[in-house]
Amino acid sequence: MPDDLPVIPFVDLAAEYQRLKAPIDAAIAGVLDRGDYVLGRAVGDLEVAFAGYSGSSHGIGVDSGFSALELIFRGFGFGPGDEVITQANTFVATAAAIESAGATPVLVDIDPITNNLDPSRLEAAITNRTKAVVPVHLYGRPADMGPINEIARERGLKVIEDACQAHGAFYRGKRAGALGDAAAFSFYPSKNLGAPGDGGMVVTSDAELAGNVRLLRNLGSSVKYRHDIKGFNRRLDTVHAAVLGVKLGHLDEANASRMATADELSKRLSDLPIVTPSVGDEVSSVFHLYVIETDRRDALSAHLGERGVSTGIHYPVPIHLQPAYRSMGHSIGDFPVSEAKAERILSLPMYPHMPAEYIDRIVEGVRSFFEE
């Protein structure tokens, strides 16, 4: 790489802050001026705004996407002996949250086109202990919720969206967060809506669940020093909520920018022997990640690295092959689509307002690998 070219980062959180520096600084100063650090005004404001944005009635701010998932499971009363189905290729937090609530994760393979839970494999995973299914809107593209909801309704299961990568994405005219019984969002800094630290939110139109989660995140308390149930300390920080409130007003614009970059990358790479992300008719991806597939993944990644283009793999090891999940008793071959993907997927840099010259360099980097 010529010395004068900067490394293209995988995400650029500092640039995102610079774009909104004045209103973000003012929002943080507002919290400091008021001193309402714990469950302050900005938390309630964000809960109303984000639930409304997602098309749900209730929002409950929590300290991470992991907690959002766990508290939904606990809020529905799942525990030991209960099974919760999710997909084999996801971030580990999905499975970890199921276990943290005391329930047992059960995996199904993914659809090779959408990279999301394959609805045609769902029935076979249901037992008389199954309580819920957790489709993950991986990479920002909503799972195929129509058939999943239909099967769940017939079998009396809850549907809980892991929407941690899909803030603002649409499926058949509704946003992620309004596509099941409840949804978990993460505000981890690099997510489409990211805090200056950890954060998350539960959204739901189920008033009873919302009430339970609200108690669970705050040590079971609705009135100070009265504890109706046993709970946890899983509150969203007020400073984080204040920053998120500013960024929520720019989320659609940021997502549109990601989508335009994805569109341009896909067009300019379309003639190469790689698979670019598919976008469906009724589904919009908000491109949390831009993931291509190639048989020569490791060599391409090294080639891009030499040219100053950062890449990632999401995720290199499916849940059932993670050392931590050996106890599930799975082996290689149990989820062949997820396993094959793990060898082939490569995430290119993706973030809002990526400079045009970076897009050019990414395209040239990928093209030169296949044209050499």
Ligand SMILES: *Cc1c(COP(=O)(O)O)cnc(C)c1O
């Ligand atoms: C980020 C993420 C989570 C967990 O979010 P945290 O806020 O990091 O706890 C869960 N599921 C998926 C698919 C994620 O991408």
